[in-house]
Amino acid sequence: MKRFLVFLPLMITIVFLGASFTVRAADYFGVFCQKYFAHDPERPYAYTHCQRFIDNFAPVASLRWYYLLQGCANRGFTDLDGDPNCGGIDSVKLAYVSSHGGSDATRSWIALQDGSTLSDWWHFGNNAVEASIYAMKACTTMPVDAAHGGTAALWTRFAEVFRSGTRMILGAYDSMYSGWSHQNEGGTFATYLRWGLPVNVAWRAAYSAHHPNTMATGTNSNDCWNRLNGITWNNHKAFPKLAGGSVGYWCARWGW
Numbered sequence: 179m180k181r182f183l184v185f186l187p188l189m190i191t192i193v194f195l196g197a198s199f200t201v202r203a204a205d206y207f208g209v210f211c212q213k214y215f216a217h218d219p220e221r222p223y224a225y226t227h228c229q230r231f232i233d234n235f236a237p238v239a240s241l242r243w244y245y246l247l248q249g250c251a252n253r254g255f256t257d258l259d260g261d262p263n264c265g266g267i268d269s270v271k272l273a274y275v276s277s278h279g280g281s282d283a284t285r286s287w288i289a290l291q292d293g294s295t296l297s298d299w300w301h302f303g304n305n306a307v308e309a310s311i312y313a314m315k316a317c318t319t320m321p322v323d324a325a326h327g328g329t330a331a332l333w334t335r336f337a338e339v340f341r342s343g344t345r346m347i348l349g350a351y352d353s354m355y356s357g358w359s360h361q362n363e364g365g366t367f368a369t370y371l372r373w374g375l376p377v378n379v380a381w382r383a384a385y386s387a388h389h390p391n392t393m394a395t396g397t398n399s400n401d402c403w404n405r406l407n408g409i410t411w412n413n414h415k416a417f418p419k420l421a422g423g424s425v426g427y428w429c430a431r432w433g434w
Contacts, residue, residue: 231364260305268305279316283327303343319349352389
């Protein structure tokens with residue numbers, strides 16, 4: 179039987195005009211955001227969308243990095259995923275990625291400024307900080323239709339990410355829109371997390387005008403659904419990290 183020890187870091191309470199939030203000193207988050215691309219269409223209001231996520235999440239977590247998807251960012255998903263200087267996904271507890279995206283039946287991808295990064299290269303959750311929640315505000319990163327391999331392809335695309343220790347993955351089973359009418363949704367997602375809503379509810383509610391999808395793992399079916407429905411930003415570290423053979427089941431909830 180595997181045993182897990184959870185060490186709770188220093189906790190700081192900050193009061194903002196009648197509202198108080200508890201910030202754990204080691205609870206970092208990071209943001210990748212891209213508006214302009216060498217080969218893909220511009221994403222209107224992308225930077226406003228990301229900034230509002232940052233502004234609304236900052237009261238309960240520490241922003242460790244905010245980068246464009248260029249330069250060494252590609253290596254922040256792969257061999258430098260523990261390095262905050264390249265936006266290493268594994269150097270934060272929550273990574274929020276806003277870009278173009280896509281999938282086939284075996285893998286998903288996130289568009290970089292020039293090129294892409296593929297999910298079969300990703301191994302998040304096995305470095306010093308260990309990514310817990312990986313959120314992709316990008317089209318069709320988690321499709322479930324037959325043309326993309328059906329629901330079983332969800333596990334094929336992200337098996338290695340979960341086996342490395344990530345607790346939850348958030349994405350879309352179809353389009354994620356950009357534009358003036360969607361610029362506040364990142365801030366809404368952050369607000370729902372700050373309020374303590376389950377992560378899967380926060381994501382699906384904030385992006386209910388899109389095609390949101392959420393995914394988790396467990397040791398068995400009951401454990402998986404308990405984790406998917408129970409993990410919040412405030413309690414995510416109380417759920418033991420599952421990796422390798424301890425992952426016995428996966429579950430997903432999409433739409434709203």
